[in-house]
Amino acid sequence: xxVVSHDTAAGKRPTAGGASGAGAxxxxxxxxxxxxxxxxxxxxxxxxDAAPRLLEAxxxxxxxxxxxxxxxxxxxxxxxxxxxxxxxxxxxxxxxTAAGAAVAVEMIHAYSLVHDDLPAMDDDDLRRGxxxxxxxxxxxxxxxxxxxxxxxxxxxxVGSLPAAVAARGLRVLAQASGPxxxxxxxxxxxxxxxxxxxxxxxxxxxxxxxAWMERIHRRKTxxxxxxxxxxxxxxxxxxxxxxxxxxxxxxxxxxxxQIADDLLDAExxxxxxxxxxGKDAERGKLTYPTVLGLSESRRRAVALAAEAESMLSELxxxxxxxxxxxxxxxxxxx
Amino acid sequence: xxVVSHDTAAGKRPTAGGASGAGAxxxxxxxxxxxxxxxxxxxxxxxxDAAPRLLEAxxxxxxxxxxxxxxxxxxxxxxxxxxxxxxxxxxxxxxxTAAGAAVAVEMIHAYSLVHDDLPAMDDDDLRRGxxxxxxxxxxxxxxxxxxxxxxxxxxxxVGSLPAAVAARGLRVLAQASGPxxxxxxxxxxxxxxxxxxxxxxxxxxxxxxxAWMERIHRRKTxxxxxxxxxxxxxxxxxxxxxxxxxxxxxxxxxxxxQIADDLLDAExxxxxxxxxxGKDAERGKLTYPTVLGLSESRRRAVALAAEAESMLSELxxxxxxxxxxxxxxxxxxx
Numbered sequence: 001x002x003v004v005s006h007d008t009a010a011g012k013r014p015t016a017g018g019a020s021g022a023g024a025x026x027x028x029x030x031x032x033x034x035x036x037x038x039x040x041x042x043x044x045x046x047x048x049d050a051a052p053r054l055l056e057a058x059x060x061x062x063x064x065x066x067x068x069x070x071x072x073x074x075x076x077x078x079x080x081x082x083x084x085x086x087x088x089x090x091x092x093x094x095x096x097t098a099a100g101a102a103v104a105v106e107m108i109h110a111y112s113l114v115h116d117d118l119p120a121m122d123d124d125d126l127r128r129g130x131x132x133x134x135x136x137x138x139x140x141x142x143x144x145x146x147x148x149x150x151x152x153x154x155x156x157x158v159g160s161l162p163a164a165v166a167a168r169g170l171r172v173l174a175q176a177s178g179p180x181x182x183x184x185x186x187x188x189x190x191x192x193x194x195x196x197x198x199x200x201x202x203x204x205x206x207x208x209x210x211a212w213m214e215r216i217h218r219r220k221t222x223x224x225x226x227x228x229x230x231x232x233x234x235x236x237x238x239x240x241x242x243x244x245x246x247x248x249x250x251x252x253x254x255x256x257x258q259i260a261d262d263l264l265d266a267e268x269x270x271x272x273x274x275x276x277x278g279k280d281a282e283r284g285k286l287t288y289p290t291v292l293g294l295s296e297s298r299r300r301a302v303a304l305a306a307e308a309e310s311m312l313s314e315l316x317x318x319x320x321x322x323x324x325x326x327x328x329x330x331x332x333x334x
Numbered sequence: 335x336x337v338v339s340h341d342t343a344a345g346k347r348p349t350a351g352g353a354s355g356a357g358a359x360x361x362x363x364x365x366x367x368x369x370x371x372x373x374x375x376x377x378x379x380x381x382x383d384a385a386p387r388l389l390e391a392x393x394x395x396x397x398x399x400x401x402x403x404x405x406x407x408x409x410x411x412x413x414x415x416x417x418x419x420x421x422x423x424x425x426x427x428x429x430x431t432a433a434g435a436a437v438a439v440e441m442i443h444a445y446s447l448v449h450d451d452l453p454a455m456d457d458d459d460l461r462r463g464x465x466x467x468x469x470x471x472x473x474x475x476x477x478x479x480x481x482x483x484x485x486x487x488x489x490x491x492v493g494s495l496p497a498a499v500a501a502r503g504l505r506v507l508a509q510a511s512g513p514x515x516x517x518x519x520x521x522x523x524x525x526x527x528x529x530x531x532x533x534x535x536x537x538x539x540x541x542x543x544x545a546w547m548e549r550i551h552r553r554k555t556x557x558x559x560x561x562x563x564x565x566x567x568x569x570x571x572x573x574x575x576x577x578x579x580x581x582x583x584x585x586x587x588x589x590x591x592q593i594a595d596d597l598l599d600a601e602x603x604x605x606x607x608x609x610x611x612g613k614d615a616e617r618g619k620l621t622y623p624t625v626l627g628l629s630e631s632r633r634r635a636v637a638l639a640a641e642a643e644s645m646l647s648e649l650x651x652x653x654x655x656x657x658x659x660x661x662x663x664x665x666x667x668x
Contacts, residue, residue: 046513046514047514049514049515049518049553050513050514050518051513051517051518051519051521051522051525052525053521053525053530054513054517054518054521054522055513058513111481112481115477115478115481118474118477120472120473120474120477121474121477138454139454140452140454140455140524141521141524143449143452143454143455143477144449144517144520144521144524146481147445147446147449147480147481147484147511147517148512148513148517148518148521150481150484150485151484151508151509151511151512151513151516151517152508152512152513154488154504154508155504155505155508155509155512158492158501158504158505158508159505163497163498163500163501163502164497164498166497166501166504167492167497167500167501167504168497170488170489170492170500170501170504171489171492171493174485174486174488174489174492175485175489177481177485178482178485178486178489179380179384179385179388179389179392179482179485179486180380180381180383180384181383182485183385183388183478183481183482183485184383184384184385184388184482185385186478187385187387187388187475187478187482188385188388190474190475190478191385191387196387219383
């Protein structure tokens, strides 16, 4: 059977060891994956008007092995915002309400990876341990695959929520994907790497460099994390105070994630991370470890994770998954 | 002053000659351009978070000289759907209500041209008489420029209409831009050109070839025309019967447009069309003139234009601009 319900997946949760804290995260992410992957698959069951080669590439990109971190943020945020005891607001229902948003966010993420990997961009051959989309198919198909996933993301989101929430959520996701966020961050990042910056050029001084990196990452990766959390909250009917708490979590979490990612690139190995490591250093790119050193980078990541966790007390329901995720993200090895 | 109101532009309408029918279209399109271009410009006035190089490329692509045909379809459809005498429904107000949708549709169109021109796709150096985006900037920036314009299109659309209409309109635009329409048609078109079709391959027989071309063009160009008309209708509060009439117009108009475009490529010259001509034949691509011959292609285009016009009697207000456009599109020389 294709559809795995939240309850079924939860029922299969391994109990041995009683993992708690950050140790519980891999299992929690596995539950998200078994919930969301059939829904990603179903979102690609399109009419005969969809081009066959394009659809194959979209499936390849969207269902690639991955952590499903962004869908997890959507679903866990929704779950953390249901008012306990309110009618029609069990955790399972919270997931179901937010499922379309979770699919949409993963589509945006998958499209951005496909385009980032292109020869004209980062020129990567390997992604999540497999050939990148333009290697597995061809460059034109990879470009179109990204374009199609972006359009389908917005269509999926707007079709999954009541109109008023859909319109608000759409703006959130579009802004997070657009020239002021995801694409803008990527453009500035490339411009810095290629010496195209016509203004200040590469910044000098440690704190200036940190500020520069934060400005890139806040847009390039942070904005989509925050959008995921906001969308989960909106789907679950969160109020403004709760949305602000989720956003505060997202800000700190996003930065912690990025520092941890830089640390993995500096320290990790290719077999564990599934992508080529050390490429940042090869390119002479600014990263937290090169600017701050390894131990100061680690210290900041851990402090940010704690900051993220501290935001969660505002939320009405259990936010344990989000809490554990913040600790885990700075200790993971892939 | 940047903002040119509909009335001001209409006031400047040249009266000499009293052009009517298809002859009035260039002036009507000029009025659309003077109305919509300042709005395109304003839609790109983003926060400091937008990457400078990216924004420059977006402006280059979006404000390139062009006919603004799709915004015209949005605005004229809205104008044709206002109930005469109803409060708050003058033609000027119809344009203002639909302006965000018109901007959004032009953004989708501009993004698709930027990506279609890329080296891995059609590999064009010239577009609308100027260097293509990746020639004027670079390939990475062109990819990101298209990505950003797509996201901004959806954001602009949804921010310009009441939530219920926005949600419905968003679905229309996203479907027209996605794997079952614009991107799907482009993918199948490329696949045919490159011999990637793993099913039927290139069709044999005249009518099979015509059906194949129509299936490509219905998605690659037709779907966005139809979405433009539907969005104009939705913005103006059209009922289902009126929306069906607009869609019928759009179907016939889109096909007439494509046949005329093929004829221009076969017969036109580079100075008039602003793009390299004869490239279809160079590539051995199926076109209406190569399959049906010049005179039969012309006959079909004219018949389709008449069919499009015949749909307009359902609309409550003046649809003269749409009527004239259908005749003009099959007689234009650029």
